[in-house]
Amino acid sequence: MAGQPVIELRQLTKKYGDFTAVNQLTLDIYQGEIFGLLGPNGAGKTTTILMMLGLTEPTSGQALVCGIDATRNPIQVKSRVGYLPDDVGFYDDRTALDNLIYTARLNRIPLREATERALSLLERVGLAEAAEKNVGEFSRGMRQRLGLADVLIKRPEVIILDEPTLGIDPEGVRELLALIRDLSRKEGITVLLSSHHLHQVQQICDRVGLFVKGRLLACGDMNDLSRQLFGGATHTVELDLSAWSDELEQRIRSLEHVVSVERVEADALAGSSYVTARVVCSDDLASQLARMALEHGLELYGLRPTKYGLDDIYHRYFEGSEAS
Amino acid sequence: MSEQGIAKVRRLFGPKGAAPEAAKAGAEKITPPFWVMVHKEFGDHINSWRFIILLAIVTVASIGSIYSAITALSEGFSGSYEAVPEFLFLHMFTVSNGVMPNFLTFISFLAPLIGIAIGFDAVNSERTKGTLSRVISQPVYRDDFLNAKFVAGLQLIAVVVFALGFLVMGLGLFMIGYPPTPEEFLRVLATLVITVVYVGLWLNLSIFFSIRFKQAATSALAGIALWIFFLVFYGLIVNLIGQATAPSNPNDAAAVVAHQNFLMFLSRLSPAYLFQEAATTLMLPNTRTLNPFITLEQGYLAIDAPLSFGQSLLLIWPHIVALISMTLIVFAASFVLFMRQEIRSRS
Numbered sequence: 001m002a003g004q005p006v007i008e009l010r011q012l013t014k015k016y017g018d019f020t021a022v023n024q025l026t027l028d029i030y031q032g033e034i035f036g037l038l039g040p041n042g043a044g045k046t047t048t049i050l051m052m053l054g055l056t057e058p059t060s061g062q063a064l065v066c067g068i069d070a071t072r073n074p075i076q077v078k079s080r081v082g083y084l085p086d087d088v089g090f091y092d093d094r095t096a097l098d099n100l101i102y103t104a105r106l107n108r109i110p111l112r113e114a115t116e117r118a119l120s121l122l123e124r125v126g127l128a129e130a131a132e133k134n135v136g137e138f139s140r141g142m143r144q145r146l147g148l149a150d151v152l153i154k155r156p157e158v159i160i161l162d163e164p165t166l167g168i169d170p171e172g173v174r175e176l177l178a179l180i181r182d183l184s185r186k187e188g189i190t191v192l193l194s195s196h197h198l199h200q201v202q203q204i205c206d207r208v209g210l211f212v213k214g215r216l217l218a219c220g221d222m223n224d225l226s227r228q229l230f231g232g233a234t235h236t237v238e239l240d241l242s243a244w245s246d247e248l249e250q251r252i253r254s255l256e257h258v259v260s261v262e263r264v265e266a267d268a269l270a271g272s273s274y275v276t277a278r279v280v281c282s283d284d285l286a287s288q289l290a291r292m293a294l295e296h297g298l299e300l301y302g303l304r305p306t307k308y309g310l311d312d313i314y315h316r317y318f319e320g321s322e323a324s
Numbered sequence: 325m326s327e328q329g330i331a332k333v334r335r336l337f338g339p340k341g342a343a344p345e346a347a348k349a350g351a352e353k354i355t356p357p358f359w360v361m362v363h364k365e366f367g368d369h370i371n372s373w374r375f376i377i378l379l380a381i382v383t384v385a386s387i388g389s390i391y392s393a394i395t396a397l398s399e400g401f402s403g404s405y406e407a408v409p410e411f412l413f414l415h416m417f418t419v420s421n422g423v424m425p426n427f428l429t430f431i432s433f434l435a436p437l438i439g440i441a442i443g444f445d446a447v448n449s450e451r452t453k454g455t456l457s458r459v460i461s462q463p464v465y466r467d468d469f470l471n472a473k474f475v476a477g478l479q480l481i482a483v484v485v486f487a488l489g490f491l492v493m494g495l496g497l498f499m500i501g502y503p504p505t506p507e508e509f510l511r512v513l514a515t516l517v518i519t520v521v522y523v524g525l526w527l528n529l530s531i532f533f534s535i536r537f538k539q540a541a542t543s544a545l546a547g548i549a550l551w552i553f554f555l556v557f558y559g560l561i562v563n564l565i566g567q568a569t570a571p572s573n574p575n576d577a578a579a580v581v582a583h584q585n586f587l588m589f590l591s592r593l594s595p596a597y598l599f600q601e602a603a604t605t606l607m608l609p610n611t612r613t614l615n616p617f618i619t620l621e622q623g624y625l626a627i628d629a630p631l632s633f634g635q636s637l638l639l640i641w642p643h644i645v646a647l648i649s650m651t652l653i654v655f656a657a658s659f660v661l662f663m664r665q666e667i668r669s670r671s
Binding site for chain 2: 056075079083085093102110
């Protein structure tokens with residue numbers, strides 16, 4: 001990733017009494033990237049975000065945003081960072097436009113410019129017709145879009161979105177994510193997104209941090225993540241062959257990237273005439289494996305390459321942690 | 325109002341929030357976030373139902389008190405114009421016909437209610453609506469948020485109290501046709517200022533409760549409980565203590581005086597008592613001392629004449645200081661509570 005880290009967290013720790021919400025978190029987020037903070041509920045995602053904004057004090061450690069200590073100079077951080085809380089609230093008896101202008105004026109933007117910006121942002125998030133409506137009448141999705149406009153009105157360098165897609169219908173989610181991606185790509189805004197929706201994170205994030213029980217377990221793009229969590233087992237290829245030989249197994253094992261080879265017990269009742277082998281590897285080896293089987297004079301009945309998605313990573317991690 | 329000053333000083337010396345747009349905008353005046361918040365709060369109050377209801381109650385109360393005062397006055401000196409008492413105009417605020425209480429009683433009864441009603445959901449309603457975390461994540465000082473709540477409330481209270489005071493004065497003038505002297509006018513003005521301070525104290529208390537309690541209902545109840553406590557029970561408790569600790573020898577003058585002073589001290593811990601004493605002293609210029617014990621010589625030798633405005637003010641100066649310092653203490657408490665509170669959305 002090019003550029004300077006915009007958010008630097010150093011040994012950040014937050015304790016509530018005996019409970020450690022965030023434990024020794026060290027993390028860098030770079031200019032212009034979309035970073036996904038992924039984890040189950042109660043993993044400490046929101047607490048981490050609050051510490052980045054100086055809304056709560058860390059027990060120890062340091063959070064630097066744009067090079068500014070968020071605990072000591074929260075005002076300067078907050079003028080550069082837009083924050084969308086997971087359940088954003090507006091003044092229900094005021095119009096959408098009023099709400100936006102209020103935020104803008106809290107950011108020391110003069111009234112006239114505030115109005116211009118608010119109108120153009122409402123246009124951008126698709127709420128232009130609802131500008132004069134009271135926010136009390138807004139649906140959940142509209143509120144969330146208004147929330148995004150509210151975050152953008154101060155022209156931030158960084159936006160932090162806490163569960164931005166919670167409770168929005170699929171179409172709304174798609175639009176919101178497209179909007180976020182657009183912002184990041186066209187305007188170079190750094191985006192930090194927290195979520196427990198794996199698919200959405202997978203769709204738009206450049207890098208992901210997996211966060212469980214206050215600890216950052218793994219961090220990086222999808223390959224990095226699976227490599228860190230499973231020692232590189234990112235792909236699985238299942239082969240249905242007419243026969244199986246030790247010689248073939250030896251050859252497969254000697255291939256680069258192969259992690260493990262095993263035979264899958266054939267279903268006796270199915271009375272299948274072939275053997276199934278599962279090859280776990282750190283790169284896509286499907287075509288090589290097929291060629292190898294044919295060279296051995298075996299019939300290839302089936303070939304099922306699978307790549308791990310975030311979902312699998314997530315699930316496999318939790319299966320693993322429950323077992324241990 | 326002194327908090328406002330503190331905020332200003334803080335802004336002068338505190339680190340300036342970066343405002344790149346500020347320089348660009350140049351000619352257009354930028355309202356500091358604090359005043360933006362005050363304006364919004366004030367607007368919210370004015371538009372709210374609660375304010376309209378409060379205004380209705382208080383207006384009815386003041387009109388009732390005028391009626392009460394005027395009937396009492398017209399019965400009091402019908403016919404003989406020599407009997408027109410001194411400070412007749414002030415009587416508008418202090419006499420009653422025995423059916424309806426006078427203006428001062430009404431105000432000292434309703435003032436806490438105004439304060440509580442305006443402040444009880446100041447912080448916790450924003451918290452439950454989720455707007456608190458949105459506002460606090462803007463580049464504003466946390467204390468500005470609190471100060472804005474207080475200043476907007478106090479402004480509103482000042483407007484209401486003065487409007488009512490002048491309403492009573494105007495109506496009184498119209499009804500009895502007896503103009504106030506400048507001194508009387510000043511006395512009324514001073515009383516109104518003290519009323520604002522007193523309501524400000526209750527406003528602050530209810531803001532404190534609204535920070536402490538997450539539910540608006542709990543905080544309103546806490547405020548009302550305290551109000552009733554000072555209005556009804558505190559006096560009873562002081563009486564009880566008085567009876568229990570009464571000196572055994574009623575002829576021991578020093579002990580009796582000391583005991584009485586002790587009781588007086590206890591009573592004056594109550595802001596309601598302080599306010600009542602201060603307002604009465606201002607409105608009844610014949611009050612020469614707030615000490616219930618004057619010796620026979622003192623009583624005999626004192627010139628039986630009302631105090632001048634300055635002297636009355638001097639008499640109650642400690643009360644004003646006490647009221648303001650109580651306000652400051654409560655404010656400091658809310659401040660400490662709020663500054664370190666974690667602000668999550670809707671919790």
